[in-house]
Amino acid sequence: MPELPDLTVVAEAFHAAITGRSITSASAPGPLAVRGTPAELSELVGQQVAGIRRRGKFLLLELERDRIVVNPMLTGRFQLALPTTRPPTRTAVVLGFGPRPLGPPDAARWTRRAPWLPGHDTPLEVRYRDPSQMGKVYLVPAGVDRPVPGMGGHEQGPDADDPELTLDLWRGRIRKHPGELKNLLRNQAFVAGIGNAYSDEILHAAGLLPFRKRSTLAADEVDDLYRATRETLARAIEILRARVPPTFEQQVRDFLAVHLKGGQACPRCGTRISEVKAGGFVTSFCRGCQR
Numbered sequence: 001m002p003e004l005p006d007l008t009v010v011a012e013a014f015h016a017a018i019t020g021r022s023i024t025s026a027s028a029p030g031p032l033a034v035r036g037t038p039a040e041l042s043e044l045v046g047q048q049v050a051g052i053r054r055r056g057k058f059l060l061l062e063l064e065r066d067r068i069v070v071n072p073m074l075t076g077r078f079q080l081a082l083p084t085t086r087p088p089t090r091t092a093v094v095l096g097f098g099p100r101p102l103g104p105p106d107a108a109r110w111t112r113r114a115p116w117l118p119g120h121d122t123p124l125e126v127r128y129r130d131p132s133q134m135g136k137v138y139l140v141p142a143g144v145d146r147p148v149p150g151m152g153g154h155e156q157g158p159d160a161d162d163p164e165l166t167l168d169l170w171r172g173r174i175r176k177h178p179g180e181l182k183n184l185l186r187n188q189a190f191v192a193g194i195g196n197a198y199s200d201e202i203l204h205a206a207g208l209l210p211f212r213k214r215s216t217l218a219a220d221e222v223d224d225l226y227r228a229t230r231e232t233l234a235r236a237i238e239i240l241r242a243r244v245p246p247t248f249e250q251q252v253r254d255f256l257a258v259h260l261k262g263g264q265a266c267p268r269c270g271t272r273i274s275e276v277k278a279g280g281f282v283t284s285f286c287r288g289c290q291r
Contacts, residue, residue, distance in 0.1 A: 004057070004193030005240050008054050009248075010248050011054040011060075013080070014248075015106075017124065020100040021097040022100075023098075028137075030090065032133050034093060034137050035137065035139065040144075044139070054193075055156070056150070065142045067140040069137075069140060070137050079126070079129065080126060088249065090131045101120065103120065157192055160192065161193070165191065167223060167226050174190070177189075181203055181209070182199045184214050191229070201232050203285065204266075206227075208225060210285050240252060258285060259284045262274060269289040270288070271287060271288025
């Protein structure tokens, strides 16, 4: 499942590559993924991209008039490619983009002069592929009240890496959410962007067991969880910036400390990593150094 670090890198890279270009073509080889009409899809053509950003686990394409919101769910992936290359199987949506005079002035620093960044005069395509067809591409024309499930004001808390999510705000928000720690981190109403993999990584970094109740945390453990969240996500983003481009459709997770590494030695204490499968998700943790 693409999570905050994965989508941050995609958003930053696509913003650098596509913003300022106009859409030249829009097709849906997998129409079940699209929430919108064929007419609304065709009306995207000619609109210029104003910006691309991430919010929680959603990718947002802001156009000069309309908006596209993508929720990739479990298996949705994005590809930046030349129109002459063959699309991958199970491609659901393809957007073509024309040339532009200049790139966006607010492009992330790491994308500037990147070797994978196409020239301004090079036509491009963004392909959205989803083998399970669980993810959705929402077309949101200006003036149309089309809700995007999961993006409502009460459904999303602040992004887990939002600079405005201070330690004091974290302390106040966490008091309102009971239950086990892993479920807490995955609760998008608490903080947005964390899923199954990075909840395991954050809890390992904080030295906390995933099945502990939030109500059992001491004040210093609440603070440790905040710091582990910020540091784990920031480190992952830096690694992915270096390793993902230009294959944005590939999910890089081999650098993670515990997630999906059951039976291997914990990198911190050497204890064999445990794994529990419940509800279709794998939880990986260390019984030796997580308390």
